[in-house]
Amino acid sequence: MRFYTEPVVTVLARPQFAEPAHLKVNWIGESTDGERLAEFAGRLCYMSQKNPATRSTRDYLENIKKQGHGSVLEHANYSLLLEGVSRSLTHELVRHRAGFAYSQLSQRYVDETDASFVVPPAIQGDAAMEAAWRLQMDGALAAYVAMVEQLMERYSWVADKVHRRKMAREAARSVLPNGTETKIVCTANARAWRTMLELRSSEGAEQEIRRCAVAILRTLQAEGFVRYDEAARSYSVSLHILELAYGVLRRSGLMDLARPLMHAISDTHGVSVYLSKVLDPTSLLLLDWVGVAFRTDLYVTVGRPSPVPAGASGVIMAAFGNSSEPELEALFSKVAWYQKPSFTEFLARVKDAKKSGFAVDRGTMFQGITLVSVPVLSPSWELLLILTAAGHSHDLEPEALEALRQRKKPVVEAAC
Numbered sequence: 341m342r343f344y345t346e347p348v349v350t351v352l353a354r355p356q357f358a359e360p361a362h363l364k365v366n367w368i369g370e371s372t373d374g375e376r377l378a379e380f381a382g383r384l385c386y387m388s389q390k391n392p393a394t395r396s397t398r399d400y401l402e403n404i405k406k407q408g409h410g411s412v413l414e415h416a417n418y419s420l421l422l423e424g425v426s427r428s429l430t431h432e433l434v435r436h437r438a439g440f441a442y443s444q445l446s447q448r449y450v451d452e453t454d455a456s457f458v459v460p461p462a463i464q465g466d467a468a469m470e471a472a473w474r475l476q477m478d479g480a481l482a483a484y485v486a487m488v489e490q491l492m493e494r495y496s497w498v499a500d501k502v503h504r505r506k507m508a509r510e511a512a513r514s515v516l517p518n519g520t521e522t523k524i525v526c527t528a529n530a531r532a533w534r535t536m537l538e539l540r541s542s543e544g545a546e547q548e549i550r551r552c553a554v555a556i557l558r559t560l561q562a563e564g565f566v567r568y569d570e571a572a573r574s575y576s577v578s579l580h581i582l583e584l585a586y587g588v589l590r591r592s593g594l595m596d597l598a599r600p601l602m603h604a605i606s607d608t609h610g611v612s613v614y615l616s617k618v619l620d621p622t623s624l625l626l627l628d629w630v631g632v633a634f635r636t637d638l639y640v641t642v643g644r645p646s647p648v649p650a651g652a653s654g655v656i657m658a659a660f661g662n663s664s665e666p667e668l669e670a671l672f673s674k675v676a677w678y679q680k681p682s683f684t685e686f687l688a689r690v691k692d693a694k695k696s697g698f699a700v701d702r703g704t705m706f707q708g709i710t711l712v713s714v715p716v717l718s719p720s721w722e723l724l725l726i727l728t729a730a731g732h733s734h735d736l737e738p739e740a741l742e743a744l745r746q747r748k749k750p751v752v753e754a755a756c
């Protein structure tokens with residue numbers, strides 16, 4: 341019996357654009373096949389292949405979207421294989437209809453005697469809850485196997501063995517839980533993926549599907565769907581999938597450098613590790629997180645700016661950013677904490693962080709959660725990124741905190 345703690349996403353098919361020789365477009369700028377296909381379709385509508393406005397593909401698609409001509413994005417399709425996801429996740433996923441096609445493992449046809457299960461993110465890392473949960477899975481599987489055997493007996497008069505098995509399995513699967521692992525092939529166009537990913541990576545979405553939406557985003561980012569625009573210094577979006585920041589990490593190589601170390605910290609200390617980009621003095625953008633999906637994940641959304649100064653990362657922003665004290669006070673007055681310190685106490689934490697190079701918040705931002713943040717500075721000491729570890733306060737005693745802080749050093753040095 342296998343237990344999945346994260347989904348496995350594999351790209352099965354991606355757009356491949358074959359430009360017709362008699363309608364060549366005057367392309368400007370870098371682009372993927374999917375983008376070219378969309379631009380080609382848009383230009384065909386007006387026979388504007390000469391590109392009279394000399395727009396780059398990215399600008400062209402941006403303009404198309406502003407004009408509400410989004411259907412041209414529907415030509416670019418991606419097919420993904422999702423494994424290690426639960427039946428409850430796919431039940432939610434298949435609600436996305438427009439522009440989607442699905443093919444899912446059949447529980448009537450396929451024997452589930454060796455079924456795998458998906459550990460709900462909410463219980464991961466809690467040994468007692470996981471043990472109790474596993475017991476339930478064992479019991480359900482045993483009941484399934486027994487029921488298949490009995491039903492095969494009961495339907496022994498059905499001559500067609502394949503049909504007999506189906507009859508037994510379709511009834512016996514009713515005892516299998518929502519957490520049973522399944523596999524599904526999903527094909528969708530860029531416009532449809534965007535709608536689904538926006539909905540399912542938001543705070544309101546269920547945790548497992550959120551985790552899956554983020555994994556899909558990572559996969560699509562590797563496909564060139566999501567990009568960082570150096571000139572505009574903003575996160576853009578080849579096919580307007582979502583304003584996510586992975587592009588900068590991938591292009592700079594930071595993702596490759598930081599992720600293994602983030603995983604190492606997370607595994608060694610049993611914490612979740614978050615990497616955020618400082619957008620401006622008032623907001624932080626969560627770029628990426630790794631870890632055991634603590635309930636802190638309920639508070640964060642990848643790709644969404646969060647208000648500051650809040651928690652340990654807020655202290656770091658105040659300590660290493662350029663805001664004046666009155667500006668900080670104005671910002672501080674607007675942000676909610678679980679147990680908000682006074683502004684004087686906050687300034688004392690800022691002073692400590694300036695001296696020590698890190699900040700700790702013991703449960704005053706989120707109840708029962710300790711946050712440890714360190715800054716990632718550019719060579720000219722500009723605050724670029726903040727790395728934050730989050731764990732249950734009762735697990736993070738002072739010695740553990742110090743070890744954690746030391747462990748983060750290589751990530752910060754690698755990032756600089």
Ligand SMILES: Cc1cc2nc3c(=O)[nH]c(=O)nc-3n(C[C@H](O)[C@H](O)[C@H](O)COP(=O)(O)OP(=O)(O)OC[C@H]3O[C@@H](n4cnc5c(N)ncnc54)[C@H](O)[C@@H]3O)c2cc1C
Binds near residue numbers: 539
């Ligand atoms: C946080 C969250 C909680 C949810 N909770 C529940 C719940 O408790 N119970 C429940 O049943 N569902 C729930 N859902 C599912 C939700 O109601 C939608 O079914 C799902 O999000 C798919 O959205 P959609 O219909 O916009 O997507 P798609 O089917 O992919 O459609 C995309 C867009 O195409 C258009 N469109 C598609 N079909 C039609 C149509 N027939 N007529 C007109 N326009 C159409 C709409 O503009 C639509 O937004 C939840 C979803 C989320 C994200």
